[in-house]
Amino acid sequence: MSHQRTNSGREDWNRFNGLDKLLEHRVRLGICVLLARHDELAFSRLKELLQETDGSLGAHLRKLEGAGYLAVSKEFVDRKPVSWYSLTTRGQRALNSHLDILSNLIKQSR
Amino acid sequence: MQESKQWEGDIGFVREALRRSEAVCSPASIYLLWAVAIAVGFALVDFASRYVSVYWMIVGPVGMVISALLGRQHSKQIGQRNKEIGIRHLLHWSGMMGAILLAVLLVVNGSVSPKVLGQLILVIVAFSYFLAGVHLERPLLWIGLLMVAGYVAILFIHGYTWTIIGVIVALSMIALAVKGGRASVPSAD
Numbered sequence: 001m002s003h004q005r006t007n008s009g010r011e012d013w014n015r016f017n018g019l020d021k022l023l024e025h026r027v028r029l030g031i032c033v034l035l036a037r038h039d040e041l042a043f044s045r046l047k048e049l050l051q052e053t054d055g056s057l058g059a060h061l062r063k064l065e066g067a068g069y070l071a072v073s074k075e076f077v078d079r080k081p082v083s084w085y086s087l088t089t090r091g092q093r094a095l096n097s098h099l100d101i102l103s104n105l106i107k108q109s110r
Numbered sequence: 111m112q113e114s115k116q117w118e119g120d121i122g123f124v125r126e127a128l129r130r131s132e133a134v135c136s137p138a139s140i141y142l143l144w145a146v147a148i149a150v151g152f153a154l155v156d157f158a159s160r161y162v163s164v165y166w167m168i169v170g171p172v173g174m175v176i177s178a179l180l181g182r183q184h185s186k187q188i189g190q191r192n193k194e195i196g197i198r199h200l201l202h203w204s205g206m207m208g209a210i211l212l213a214v215l216l217v218v219n220g221s222v223s224p225k226v227l228g229q230l231i232l233v234i235v236a237f238s239y240f241l242a243g244v245h246l247e248r249p250l251l252w253i254g255l256l257m258v259a260g261y262v263a264i265l266f267i268h269g270y271t272w273t274i275i276g277v278i279v280a281l282s283m284i285a286l287a288v289k290g291g292r293a294s295v296p297s298a299d
Binding site for chain 2: 026029030033034037038039040041042043044045046048049050051077078082084102105106
């Protein structure tokens, strides 16, 4: 209950400050930052880097994909299907804006 | 204040993931390829010097192409593609090849002897490896320093020095390949 209240308070705070609601979760933020650094990452690589379970990572990726922040392409590597994720221009813009605001907020709160 | 701490925690989490993503080295196969090429190429100087130039004219460019293909394959296998890093590697090693070709002109116009050219090329290669260690992947820095030591040894010690240096460099590269192989990441699926 207390955890829910904290999360809800944080969401309100983020919305008030113009932070991107989708990127307020550390895993989704991590996905976007990793994809901004590397052109394309496979599902298994994201899972390994972020140390997430298949289900959890899949849900976060679907949310970002649904918002148009990520593009996905399928390919066969060693006869196994691999999903490659990349950041779209919209995702890049959203990430830049989110990080700018976040950085200012952290500076202000110190 | 509490939000700020939470954001800092999130940023720490992301930074750690980013650090892990950047701790990727070239595949062991590239190290092994050049270990063999260097061991043979350096030994040729002592045992069949007339074949050295032909050997490196073929093995140098072909080895570079094979390395690029192996690197590309490795990116696919680990599930991480980065065009910028690929281009950085390509420019670095092409720059080394360019410097070697320019050094060869010194023999063509008679400024230096083929023997001196060999030593000059070793210095170029040594510093290319050293700088690759500084800018691309750290283990190559030690290979570069080893080659610099080899260059000094070749200047002052005579008798199969090239062969010995080639074997030492090759063994170091094999050791790095084994170490890198152990630390390698699972394949993409």
